[in-house]
Amino acid sequence: MLEVKDLSKAYKNVQALNHVNFHLKEGIYALLGPNGSGKSTLMNLLCQQLKPTTGKILWNEQEISKLGYSYYQILGYAPQQQGLYEEMSGLRFLTYMALLKDIPKKEIQQEVQRVAQLVNMQDHLTKKCRAYSGGMKQRLLVAQALLGNPLLLLFDEPTAGLDPKERVSLRNVFDKLSHNHILLIATHVVSDVETIAKEIIFLKKGEIVNSGSVNELLEEYCQPSLEDVYLDLFGDDEDVTVD
Numbered sequence: 001m002l003e004v005k006d007l008s009k010a011y012k013n014v015q016a017l018n019h020v021n022f023h024l025k026e027g028i029y030a031l032l033g034p035n036g037s038g039k040s041t042l043m044n045l046l047c048q049q050l051k052p053t054t055g056k057i058l059w060n061e062q063e064i065s066k067l068g069y070s071y072y073q074i075l076g077y078a079p080q081q082q083g084l085y086e087e088m089s090g091l092r093f094l095t096y097m098a099l100l101k102d103i104p105k106k107e108i109q110q111e112v113q114r115v116a117q118l119v120n121m122q123d124h125l126t127k128k129c130r131a132y133s134g135g136m137k138q139r140l141l142v143a144q145a146l147l148g149n150p151l152l153l154l155f156d157e158p159t160a161g162l163d164p165k166e167r168v169s170l171r172n173v174f175d176k177l178s179h180n181h182i183l184l185i186a187t188h189v190v191s192d193v194e195t196i197a198k199e200i201i202f203l204k205k206g207e208i209v210n211s212g213s214v215n216e217l218l219e220e221y222c223q224p225s226l227e228d229v230y231l232d233l234f235g236d237d238e239d240v241t242v243d
């Protein structure tokens with residue numbers, strides 16, 4: 001189980017996260033909030049690319065900062081930016097990521113094929129990354145997060161720039177993984193998560209303003225859809241759009 005306890009993060013003069021608490025077990029959790037609400041900051045804290053100002057992150061009751069390398073063996077992360085090596089083929093990229101993850105050399109080929117198949121990229125691996133569509137790049141990023149079959153999967157805005165068909169296809173991949181993994185998906189796209197997430201965590205200006213299952217939230221806000229709940233919570237904010 002992953003537990004976040006009283007977690008805060010301040011950049012120079014911006015309080016990006018403010019006393020955040022939650023815990024995650026098996027299944028899909030959605031971190032929903034508009035631009036600037038702190039989603040990426042939280043993701044970066046969870047994968048230890050940032051240090052908290054205060055608070056703790058625990059994996060099975062141990063602080064992740066003390067787990068060292070073993071934490072990276074249970075963690076798969078697909079960041080928001082498409083940090084692909086444009087001149088590498090998908091195959092080389094995944095092989096390279098598998099080496100970085102210390103997957104035994106004799107298992108790499110099979111593992112790369114396994115994750116490529118999960119995201120339906122097995123027929124495109126020989127092409128260079130620069131030739132991929134946005135959706136293919138995104139699927140490759142998801143595939144590298146799945147290498148080594150880590151239990152905890154963090155996806156930051158995984159459907160950014162995807163067309164509707166690609167969104168649905170990625171959503172199905174997440175749904176397939178939900179039975180034996182913990183997934184946290186940060187997004188501002190309500191439709192990406194409303195049918196698959198077991199819990200929605202709403203983040204506003206660095207604070208969790210509500211959380212619960214879709215049904216619980218619809219009931220609480222007396223709204224017909226999660227989009228309406230989202231607009232109830234964030235409709236007054238600048239640049240809020242519902243995709």
Ligand SMILES: Nc1ncnc2c1ncn2[C@@H]1O[C@H](COP(=O)(O)OP(=O)(O)OP(=O)(O)O)[C@@H](O)[C@H]1O
Nearest residue numbers: 011012014016033034035036037038039040041042
């Ligand atoms: N390195 C940084 N230095 C200063 N302020 C930052 C930094 N990174 C993020 N912020 C600020 O922290 C707040 C939260 O940003 P964050 O990127 O975590 O939000 P977000 O919900 O992921 O938004 P987006 O979807 O636009 O990335 C914002 O006000 C942002 O401007």
